[in-house]
Amino acid sequence: MGSYYKHKKKETIDVSYSFRCEQCMKESGPLTAVISGMEAEINSNYKTLDDKKQSSLNEMAHANLVSAVKEAYSNAVEKHIFVKAFKDECPHCHKPQTWGLSGLKDDMFGTPIVCVILGIILGAGCYFFSGVENNLMIALAAAGICFVIGAGSLVLNILKLGNKKKQTAGVIQKNEPVIDWSSVQHILNER
Numbered sequence: 001m002g003s004y005y006k007h008k009k010k011e012t013i014d015v016s017y018s019f020r021c022e023q024c025m026k027e028s029g030p031l032t033a034v035i036s037g038m039e040a041e042i043n044s045n046y047k048t049l050d051d052k053k054q055s056s057l058n059e060m061a062h063a064n065l066v067s068a069v070k071e072a073y074s075n076a077v078e079k080h081i082f083v084k085a086f087k088d089e090c091p092h093c094h095k096p097q098t099w100g101l102s103g104l105k106d107d108m109f110g111t112p113i114v115c116v117i118l119g120i121i122l123g124a125g126c127y128f129f130s131g132v133e134n135n136l137m138i139a140l141a142a143a144g145i146c147f148v149i150g151a152g153s154l155v156l157n158i159l160k161l162g163n164k165k166k167q168t169a170g171v172i173q174k175n176e177p178v179i180d181w182s183s184v185q186h187i188l189n190e191r
């Protein structure tokens with residue numbers, strides 16, 4: 001097996017938004033959410049990619065950004081879920097907003113599920129392909145570590161959510177952020 005290089009690319013885009021604080025009633029003023037697509041990756045034997053591969057890496061990174069922007073848009077407009085890129089901390093009183101709960105809830109199982117899937121893949125990989133005598137032990141240990149990290153991140157997410165719920169419990173007037181989607185309209189128009 002020869003050595004190879006990982007070529008990575010990630011695209012991001014800014015979306016402006018603002019909100020009226022539910023806790024101190026002040027206007028946040030213009031804020032910026034940075035929406036980023038998943039990182040695209042291509043493995044190659046060469047340090048620099050040829051044009052064809054480079055453009056396919058660019059396309060992958062761009063497609064990931066398009067789907068992230070579309071997801072953020074449909075979540076916000078249709079389901080009133082605001083992804084975590086829209087920070088809900090008030091610039092004046094630094095308190096969180098009730099609409100910030102939606103993004104946390106939506107994201108709660110993301111990392112834990114990834115950990116469990118990774119655990120299963122790693123465990124199975126160690127068990128079937130390691131070729132050593134105590135492969136079952138190694139497989140269980142590898143899977144176990146992933147499961148523990150997954151459970152830990154779930155607990156952390158539940159704590160974060162509980163903390164934010166507590167901090168926003170006294171809110172009487174619930175608001176939502178006003179998002180200016182015009183800067184990403186060209187992306188929303190893409191198929």
Ligand SMILES: [Zn+2]
Pocket residue numbers: 021022023024025026090091092093094095
């Ligand atoms: Zn405030």
